[in-house]
Amino acid sequence: MHPTLRVLGARVHQPLIKFPGKRSWPSTPATPHAHPAAPPEFQKRFSDVAAASPSGAGKGETGSVISEFWEAPERFWRPRVRELEESEIDAVLSGGASLR
Template sequence: MHPSLRLCASAAPRQPLIHFAGKRQWKSKAPRPHPLATPDLKSAFTDSLRKTQASVSESSVVDKGSSSAGPAQSQAKGENAQVFGNFWEAPERYWKHDLEEWEVDLVATGGASRFA
């Protein structure tokens, strides 16, 4: 049996039909509100951005500090939030429990069942 010309022509490497323009890079500019946003939305955007940046910088300070400094800082701010590294360190009410059969059925039907 002789190979056909079509098979020989397809031996060339495949060229994808889609081409991306330029390299994939993240923007280095800080986020800003839309130019046509109302003034109250612009101020809300800047407030939320400021809070986000403060929480990110605060969490990095807590992560870099010693483990004993973390709870002291959170109590000084009046927060009761604790971070647990493992689930068994948290109170038992937050542990994962086995699901009942009716809960499995509810999830399997997407919530559209006779229980809803």
């Protein structure tokens, strides 16, 4: 069989993946909503919570922004580093051979 005839008779390869055009990000945030496949009781509960929350909540509020780490709740602070004992330093430097 001649390869040139096979190429000419075949269709042009069309990739299965389709890329959208240039990405454009929305300028305003989308309104929160429940997943369409969520059970009805979750959708109802979500709509109740969304209706009860103020409309400006979570949209660029600067009152909750902290500028120093000690203003944050203590659970977000870095854990205190304790001082290492000399025996622990020797164990690390020797690769664990000085444990005994």
